[in-house]
Amino acid sequence: MQRYIIGRLLLMVPTLLGVAILTFVIMRVVPGDVVALRYSQSGSVPQEVIDRERDQLGLNKPLHEQFADFMGGIVRFDFGNSLWTGRPVTEEIKGRLGISIELAILSTLLATALALPLGVIAAVKQDSWIDYVIRVFSIGGLAMPSFWLGILAILTLVVLFQWAPPLIFVPIWDDPIENLSQLIWPALVVGYRYSAVATRMTRSSVLEVLRDDYVRTARAKGLRETVVIVRHALRNSLLPVITVISLEFAFLFGGLVVTEQVFNVNGLGKLLVDAVAQRDYTLVQALVLLFSFVFVFVNFIVDVLYGVLDPRIRYG
Amino acid sequence: MPQRILMAFAALSLIVSACTPQQPAAPTAAPPTAAGASPTQAPLPTGETPRMGGVLTYIVSAAPPTFDGHQSTTFATLMPVSPHYSLLYRLDPADNVSKIIPDVADGLPQVSSDKLTYTIKLKSNVKFHDGTTLTSADVVATYQKIMKPPEGVTSPRQGVYAAVESVTASDPSTVVFKLKFAAGSFLASIASPWNYLYSAAKLKEDPKFYVKNIMGTGPFTFIEYVPGSHWSGRKFADYFDKPKPYLDAYRAVIIGDPARQTAAIRSKQALIEFRGFTPTQRDELSRALGQDLAIQEASWVCVNYVAFNTTVKPFDDERVRRALTLAVDRWSGGEALSKQTIVKAVGGLMRPGGPFAMSDADLEKIPGFYRDNAKAVEEAKKLLADAGVADLTFKFHNRNITTPYEPVALFLINEWKKIGVTATHEVKETAAYLADLRNKNFEVGLDFNCDYFDEPDLQLSKFRSASGLGKGLNFSHYDDPKLDGMIDAQARETDPEKRKQLVWEIERYAMGEKAWMVPVIWWNRIIPYIATVRGYRIGSNHYTTMDMANIWIAEER
Known part of the structure; x- marks a missing residue:
């Protein structure tokens, strides 16, 4: 197990290196220029000013030199300054990281709290009206885009209660009510879609396990149905569910672009999209590396969890 | 159970009604000093003593x-x-x-x-x-x-x-x-x-x-x-x-999403947005807030230009450029587009209504500004035929920002159809769009300019030669020493009346004769805000x- 863990951790390095190289190349292939963009709102900024600023930002250096600077920075954990704002990239990310983490955790908790019981009930009550209702509910979550649900949620709150979620983020330890009254809405909207995927997965996974011999044996032993379902069926059907939930969690970390915009949540997804649009190479590179790291790390944790949840899985 | 179903239907219908576009509010929905009156008037209550605090x-x-x-x-x-x-x-x-x-x-x-x-x-x-x-x-x-x-x-x-x-x-x-x-x-x-x-x-x-x-x-x-x-x-x-400022404090909240901006004003989380809303946002807020909302509107020192890449054929031919500006009925367009987006007034290179604006009577004599559009269309068709491009087709380069770029582009494309020109709308995200404009990687594009003041030196800077002071600004990429000389002459003229005459000469030459780069319709600022905000007077920027x-x-x- 130890060797497996060390091996997996070491494998992260080439993966992240590959991501870094790809991001560096793709950003420079895409047309556009951060300096020209920064001055695009005024028609009176001459080309020489733009050229001079490009020089100052190091954008006129040969690509191999820019790449060497970037790699040197990664080794030193120095991701440089944002080309758009001039502030350190780590500072730009730090301010939004807590919000994205909290939103991802809240959404995951809500999704899991919905998906596990609903999925199990749907499986146990297969083909009954309860199953159909849950199916409609979960397919609805898959079919409706989160941003649309978000707009609907805000409109409903404004129209019915003349109230909208707070515009400014307050950390949960400063004011839990204010914090939750901002983040609960996007978490609900995202959590609903997220729960839909997990509910479907839980249902099919539990259904498969319910037909296994050991479940029949458990029932034959006279165990209570709740014990059969929770201890025997659910636990053994959790592997695919955990995979789905974890990967969704990793996605939520930076993938809530539109939902963040709709709810005006100052998270990492919005930051990434703005950075791409502004051709802020340094910020995009750092963010993509961060998201990749989260993905790779969450995958690694899931693989380790497999062994914990299912004793038959052994890593050599 | 039936009660629950009824309640569910009621909730659903509320949600659906919230999302359904509604008819514009009757003019009586807003106060006479604010939203409901002529939208161009400034609803500034007079004789009030400023209140300290807040x-x-x-x-x-x-x-x-x-x-x-x-x-x-x-x-x-x-x-x-x-x-x-x-x-x-x-x-x-x-x-x-x-x-x-x-x-x-x-x-x-x-x-x-x-x-x-x-x-x-x-x-x-x-x-x-x-x-x-x-x-x-x-x-x-x-x-x-x-x-x-x-x-x-x-x-x-x-x-x-x-x-x-x-x-x-x-x-x-x-x-x-x-x-x-x-x-x-x-x-x-x-x-x-x-x-x-x-x-x-x-x-x-x-x-x-x-x-x-x-x-x-x-x-x-x-x-x-x-x-x-x-x-x-x-x-x-x-x-x-002293005694200014009247406020105790201020907070500028960054909200990019237009729907969230509207919701913020509607719920009074924010009292005002100073850049400008669309007519749709204005009408939605007016319906929802009634007397609690004030609206100010003004023409804006912002305009879209049609930029022709004069380094490629046939846009190096002034007959083709003139034909393309002639076809556009700006007068009808301004009226129609003002209902859906932030453009309204027709003008030349200087803001209509501004201190350097040419009179409508003079403007109407310049190709592209004729009141008689049928006559303009005939003239345009003849020019295209003379240039040998009667069935001209090209890609119209635009950025992926809806307001006002998309409706303005669609309006132009539609106008050009009248003279047998087929333009395909090519939309790119802003960075790529700008790179294409700078690198001459387009045929015809929608450019723009915004300034803080009605000042010919600012508004005409885009019209200087591309290899001279207009480098990086002039996306039609032409060189015209005569025009440079005219722009210099007006800049050095300190007599306001004489300067106006020089500016109008430039307009006749650059828009009418050469059609190097032509304005479409000038923007219109719309500021709907919570009526308790006082002391703000909308400007042209x-x-x-x-x-x-x-x-x-x-x-x-």
Whole structure:
């Protein structure tokens, strides 16, 4: 197990290196220029000013030199300054990281709290009206885009209660009510879609396990149905569910672009999209590396969890 | 059970009704002094005494890329940052269009008879937020940074001050600008909203101090900036123009999504947005808020241009360019488009209604502005046939911003169909769109320009030769020494009437004869806001009078 863990951790390095190289190349292939963009709102900024600023930002250096600077920075954990704002990239990310983490955790908790019981009930009550209702509910979550649900949620709150979620983020330890009254809405909207995927997965996974011999044996032993379902069926059907939930969690970390915009949540997804649009190479590179790291790390944790949840899985 | 089903249906129908577009509100839905009246009138109650106190929360639709106004070209800096700074001169908040008044200057400048020397006295009671007194040395250091920035510091408007030979302090309260040549735009250029006055001592310590720090003489001191979220400031007790500011504090909240902006005003989380809303947003707010909403509208020193890539055929042929401008019925277009997007008035190269605007009667004589569109269409068809491109097709290059670019582009494409021209709408994200415009990688494109003032030197800068002073600005990529000469001549003319004549000559030549780059329809600013906000007068731009010194909040009725 130890060797497996060390091996997996070491494998992260080439993966992240590959991501870094790809991001560096793709950003420079895409047309556009951060300096020209920064001055695009005024028609009176001459080309020489733009050229001079490009020089100052190091954008006129040969690509191999820019790449060497970037790699040197990664080794030193120095991701440089944002080309758009001039502030350190780590500072730009730090301010939004807590919000994205909290939103991802809240959404995951809500999704899991919905998906596990609903999925199990749907499986146990297969083909009954309860199953159909849950199916409609979960397919609805898959079919409706989160941003649309978000707009609907805000409109409903404004129209019915003349109230909208707070515009400014307050950390949960400063004011839990204010914090939750901002983040609960996007978490609900995202959590609903997220729960839909997990509910479907839980249902099919539990259904498969319910037909296994050991479940029949458990029932034959006279165990209570709740014990059969929770201890025997659910636990053994959790592997695919955990995979789905974890990967969704990793996605939520930076993938809530539109939902963040709709709810005006100052998270990492919005930051990434703005950075791409502004051709802020340094910020995009750092963010993509961060998201990749989260993905790779969450995958690694899931693989380790497999062994914990299912004793038959052994890593050599 | 049936009760539950009924309740579910009721909830669903509420949600659906909230999302269904509604009919525009009847004009009576809004108060006569505000939304319901002629939308161009300013609903400013008169005779009220400003109320002290309160916090103004307003929306800014983008985050500031820098704190340094001298280095910025975006409203995203001006809107949150301006309350911390003063200017030498400024636009009058009560006439936010053309009247320049002193800010820290103690009166208008004394101008020498040859119009080459401007002597400016400063008010003696102007304090920086650190308690030091503003002197002429601070003004000189500020303007030297703008005009001749030190190594490593960018100053995008450096070229605007090409006429200035020197700026010096003759005593601690007097600044003297000496010009190389008389310039009609000089006063406007020192009333630029970007020219925040900085501390000479701070600039000496670090020329980049103001990129990441705030320390001015404005009505509000800095509290905090949370990147991407909000910016806030509190009243500066030693502000020189007492009893201003009236507010205790302000908070600029960054909201990019238009739907969320509307929801923020509708729920009164924010009281105003200073850049401008669309007619749809205005109507939605008007329906929802009724008497609680005030609306001001004004024509905007912003316009879209059709840029022709004159380095490729057939757009190097002025007959083709003229045909394409002739086909566009701007008069009908302005009226129709104003109902759905932020364009309205028809004008030439200077803002319609502005001090340099040509009269409609004169404008109508220029190709592309004829009232008789049928005649224009015939003339355009003939020009295309003469040029050998009667069935012209091209890609029309545009950016992926809906307001107003998309409707304006679709309008143009539709107009060109009338003369047998097929244009395909090619939409790109802003960075790629700009790169294409700069690199001549397009045929015909939709360009734009926004300025803070009606000033020919600003609005005509895009029309200078692409290989000269127009490099990076002139996306039609032409060189025209004659036009350069005409632009120079108007810049050096100090008699306002003579200058107007020169500007109109330029318009007739550049738009009508050569059709190098032609304006479409000028933008229209719409500011719907909670009616308790007072002291704000809409201007023809979204850059000036952003220091919030005059704004106050009335008690709710």
